[in-house]
Amino acid sequence: MSERFAYRDNREAYNAARVKALESLLVEKGIITSEVVDKVIRYCEEDIGPFNGAKIVAKAWVDPAYKARLLADTPAAIAEMKFAGGMTGVEGENMQCVENTSQVHNLIVCTLCSCYPWPILGLPPYWFKDPTYRARAVREPRAVLRDFGLELDDSVEVRVWDSSAQVRWFVLPERPPGTEGETEENLAKLVTAESMQGAAKVKPLPAH
């Protein structure tokens, strides 16, 4: 076994022990309970995720007045959705939605760490936190999008939005062609996390 593998195994054991040490000490001191930690994890696994964002996008597609509200005052428009966990409150003012059109494609990033609109997209995927993506998204967004399999026409302007403690961006993707007359519920099923990050477009309905 190479030294590198040995190092990795040791590091895994160390990290696991380190976290256990830290949590057990906090519990013994009465600072925290393990149940609260369980609850945080469960919330993130069950209540927040791109399924929330998908409902917002589908509603914006079928309801022009809602779309206008979403772009003008994103937190208030999200609060209208009354998601589990009651996503109302002052902190919601941090989210901002930007719209993709035939002329403009938006992409989100957090160059410093991993800021992301948790309540509507869940926790960020691996690549979003990766140093390579965080550096390249700003420097060469078109190349990054090409790597994601998204080839954009030269005439399309690419805008990159760097999230921070102040603003967490997300994208209102374009409604795919051929979905006229679809219900809001069916439209929501088409909307992926990637489309709301700007990493992909929403694919049209499969042919019947």
Added chain:
Amino acid sequence: MHTSFEQFAAASMLGQTDAPPRSNGELLFQRTWEGRAFGVAIALSKKGHYEWEDFRRQLISSIAEWEDKHGNNDPEWDYYQRWLLALERLLIEANLLTYQELESRTKDLLACEQGAA
């Protein structure tokens, strides 16, 4: 006072009873310790032991430190290890734990596991 999303997510979660289970079928944490480190960081912020922004600041520096020393494509990159380091530093800074007790407990746990293996 500035509050952020993570704190908000925690606030909305802890303020209510259990929601009906809904799975989106995604594995959030590759390893158990990642989820624990994640949950502890948020729970402490929710309990008011520090501002979420304080955690974010530590996370930014622990990530920047790694990036200063490694190439962006270095496969050793480990996001939750940076998260853990940020958490550890903040716990010490906030006087919730001392470095010595953390070291000593870690050592005990590692020795215990080796003994069990």
